[in-house]
Amino acid sequence: MPVIEIEGLTKTYKSGLQALKRVDLSIAKGEIFALLGPNGAGKTTLISIVCGIVTPTTGTVTADGHDIQSDFRAARTKIGLVPQELTTDAFETVLATVTFSRGLFGKAPNPAFIEGVLKDLSLWDKRDAKIMTLSGGMKRRVMIAKALSHEPDILFLNEPTAGVDVELRRDMWAMVRKLRERGVTIILTTHYIEEAEEMADRVGVILKGELILVEEKTALMKKLGKKTLTLNLVEPLDAVPADLSDWDLTLKNEGGELEYSFDANAEDTGVPALIRRLEALNIGFKDLNTRQSSLEDIFVSLVHRNGAAA
Numbered sequence: 167m168p169v170i171e172i173e174g175l176t177k178t179y180k181s182g183l184q185a186l187k188r189v190d191l192s193i194a195k196g197e198i199f200a201l202l203g204p205n206g207a208g209k210t211t212l213i214s215i216v217c218g219i220v221t222p223t224t225g226t227v228t229a230d231g232h233d234i235q236s237d238f239r240a241a242r243t244k245i246g247l248v249p250q251e252l253t254t255d256a257f258e259t260v261l262a263t264v265t266f267s268r269g270l271f272g273k274a275p276n277p278a279f280i281e282g283v284l285k286d287l288s289l290w291d292k293r294d295a296k297i298m299t300l301s302g303g304m305k306r307r308v309m310i311a312k313a314l315s316h317e318p319d320i321l322f323l324n325e326p327t328a329g330v331d332v333e334l335r336r337d338m339w340a341m342v343r344k345l346r347e348r349g350v351t352i353i354l355t356t357h358y359i360e361e362a363e364e365m366a367d368r369v370g371v372i373l374k375g376e377l378i379l380v381e382e383k384t385a386l387m388k389k390l391g392k393k394t395l396t397l398n399l400v401e402p403l404d405a406v407p408a409d410l411s412d413w414d415l416t417l418k419n420e421g422g423e424l425e426y427s428f429d430a431n432a433e434d435t436g437v438p439a440l441i442r443r444l445e446a447l448n449i450g451f452k453d454l455n456t457r458q459s460s461l462e463d464i465f466v467s468l469v470h471r472n473g474a475a476a
């Protein structure tokens with residue numbers, strides 16, 4: 167059963183800018199879904215519509231079966247949103263802010279639950295601190311605590327780790343996993359592909375308002391995955407020799423490294439023949455290694471391909 171169902175969603179802002187072009191997307195309960203896309207692709211617009219902050223031009227969205235427009239309150243109660251920007255009262259304490267946030271959703275007070283949330287986010291010791299006295303990372307944790315205060319089943323994280331340090335990023339990832347274990351569905355947008363690679367069950371790529379791809383992360387990496395063979399040459403080369411034009415080669419590191427990108431799933435990868443040819447040409451190498459292309463490589467090539475096509 168999908169927990170979020172998006173059908174025929176479009177958004178044209180008053181300026182005439184079409185931020186979303188017919189998005190259809192269904193997200194299953196308990197899934198971690200990563201929405202990737204460059205700046206201005208429409209990620210925030212999409213999230214804002216689902217959270218009822220922006221009105222769609224056409225299309226429907228349901229959250230846990232509730233239409234986000236006709237049944238707004240019920241839909242909104244199911245959702246927690248951690249926005250990109252910090253929006254919170256600087257003069258309030260951590261505990262008051264998070265407690266108040268729960269109240270906004272009409273939920274009965276539950277101090278024990280709030281205590282648990284603050285402890286999970288290592289905020290309990292700071293509960294009496296005013297927000298303005300906290301570090302940027304701590305403020306971000308407060309935003310997450312606020313979003314979780316009313317026990318949502320669906321959590322939107324808009325660029326959760328933009329500009330945070332490595333430690334906080336790891337903490338966030340751990341927290342996201344913990345939430346998922348409890349059955350919370352998580353939709354995150356990110357610029358850090360590493361983050362999607364680490365966390366997501368499924369990945370959606372949005373470009374210029376279009377959801378150009380939605381796929382299981384592992385399948386995506388397998389399907390589009392390439393491997394790169396790097397050879398550390400004995401003598402640097404000025405250019406890739408014409409005799410090697412059958413292979414997709416690039417020189418790196420001032421000609422000291424030869425890189426060969428190939429389809430790891432292919433019957434004939436071209437690797438053995440390349441090695442033989444190098445030997446015949448007397449191009450020696452000291453060392454070699456191969457690596458699987460990352461989600462980042464895949465993403466960059468997708469953006470490149472679509473950008474070039476447009």
Ligand SMILES: Nc1ncnc2c1ncn2[C@@H]1O[C@H](COP(=O)(O)OP(=O)(O)OP(=O)(O)O)[C@@H](O)[C@H]1O
Pocket residue numbers: 179180181183184185203204205206207208209210211212
């Ligand atoms: N209120 C608005 N009025 C007019 N245009 C808007 C408005 N909000 C966003 N846009 C435009 O819609 C497009 C999509 O913006 P959106 O914020 O959804 O992208 P994004 O993928 O979240 O980007 P980022 O990663 O930079 O936040 C952009 O071209 C943006 O300038």
